[in-house]
Amino acid sequence: MSTPAEDDLLLERQLCFALTVASRSVVGIYKPVLERMGLTHPQYLVMLALWERSPRSLKDISDALLHEPATLSPILRRLEEAGLLTRERVPGNERALAVTLTKAGADLREQATAVPGTIMERLGLSREEVADLHAAMTGLIAATRRPAPVLAAQPVHAAQPG
Amino acid sequence: MSTPAEDDLLLERQLCFALTVASRSVVGIYKPVLERMGLTHPQYLVMLALWERSPRSLKDISDALLHEPATLSPILRRLEEAGLLTRERVPGNERALAVTLTKAGADLREQATAVPGTIMERLGLSREEVADLHAAMTGLIAATRRPAPVLAAQPVHAAQPG
DNA sequence: CCCTAATTGTTAGTGCACTAATAATTAGCG
DNA sequence: CGCTAATTATTAGTGCACTAACAATTAGGG
Structure with a gap:
């Protein structure tokens, strides 16, 4: 009775199942709230990072959010299209991307509070x-x-x- | 001092952030393990549901996994292509889809234990x-x-x- | 038997998230 | 300066997850 491993494959006992459902469910709770701000949940996390510090490089944001730069690139593109930030090359280092809040992006923080x-x-x-x-x-x-x-x-x- | 709401927007304090990172991180731990079985993590969850009972309708699996049928349809299609299950219409109810483990699908459970x-x-x-x-x-x-x-x-x- | 409504799946389209491949820039070395 | 390696972003391709639109079947009511 110490290792009931036979039932370890029951769906209802899987931590990974509960975890992924909880993640989707909680993000689903955010959805209607963030929609009023015109943001998806991943976009909201990027904005949180920028409200803490702006400008930041994509690499810096990638490290903070534990996301691949390839995941963030299209998110940043959409946020730029929405007028919330700008994407320019860093003057001293043309490899890096300087992501900077616009006034609209900075102002959105008040709603976010x-x-x-x-x-x-x-x-x-x-x-x-x-x-x-x-x-x-x-x-x-x-x-x-x-x-x-x-x-x-x-x-x-x-x-x-x- | 009862409501330090000013810092509530710090990324490191967000439950939704920790939750999504934890979900991705844990699924990432499963990835190399499931790859040896030829499964992705969502496919693994479907197999868990079928190892508990087979055949099951798509609707039934959808309720068990808390996923939309539209999400499961392509997953089931790939599992059928992999030879782990079959998709047929239920004889008495042509609307419903009978999802049934093949022998290969049932045998895979042993590795999964x-x-x-x-x-x-x-x-x-x-x-x-x-x-x-x-x-x-x-x-x-x-x-x-x-x-x-x-x-x-x-x-x-x-x-x-x- | 028709007409309508409900049930069940599929497809199309959007947006993440990842890997791999590519491109551009920078830095180091002769 | 030219060669090589490292850094940084982007793009392409796969797979989820969702909503909306569609199709097919079944059930219920004249």
């Missing part, structure tokens, strides 16, 4: 509950970043079953 | 920690399914600012 409270109320969660969940997610993210234990580090190529 | 343990070990999480995280996610999902409080139920159309 209401978002976290709206979401907390919609979810019926206290600030403390949100902090606990955030800490749990941060710990889980850290677990994925830790180096793999030796037994799990099998060569992928040799494991192809044919 | 090793997956949960591999992931737990890779993440360095005990069965109890996984259960706690699962419970937290389940609670969060339930929060998104609760009816919205009155104040958040503003008409979307009237809120368009421009």
Whole structure:
């Protein structure tokens, strides 16, 4: 009775299933709120990064959001088309892209200040509950970043079953 | 000092950010493991549903996975192309789609039994920690399914600012 | 039997997120 | 200066996930 591994494949027991559903569900809660600001959820995260500091390079934003530059490029293009930011080359380093908030982009922050409270109320969660969940997610993210234990580090190529 | 709302827009404090990163990160851990079985993560979840019961209708799988049928249709098409399941119309109800495991699909379950343990070990999480995280996610999902409080139920159309 | 409505799937189109390939710039070295 | 390597962005291609539109079937009511 110590390892009921036979039931480990039950869908309702999978953390990955609960996690992906929770992620989609929470983003779905944001959707109507962000729509009023003309933003998708990934675009909102980019704006959060820029409200903290502007200008920033794409590489810098990529590191902050843990997203590939290839994922962010089209998002930034749409935000530029929406008039919320500009994309120019950094004068001293023509490889880097200087992403800078426009006045419209900076002004949008005022509307955004209401978002976290709206979401907390919609979810019926206290600030403390949100902090606990955030800490749990941060710990889980850290677990994925830790180096793999030796037994799990099998060569992928040799494991192809044919 | 009870409501430090000024910092509520800090990226590092956003539950939605931590949640989406955690989801992507954990799915990323599954990726090399599932690749050896020829599955993507969404395909793996479909297989989990079918290993519990086969045949099932698309509608039934859609309800179990909390996914739109339109999302599952191409996933099922690829799993059929991979020879893991068949798609036929239900004899008594030609609207419904009978999704049935092939022998190859059913046999794949044996390889899959090793997956949960591999992931737990890779993440360095005990069965109890996984259960706690699962419970937290389940609670969060339930929060998104609760009816919205009155104040958040503003008409979307009237809120368009421009 | 028709007409209408509900149920069930599929397809089209938008937007992420990833990898791989490409391009452009910069830096280091002779 | 020219060659090579590293850095940084972009583009192409695959696969999800969603909404909207469409098609097919079934069920219910004259």
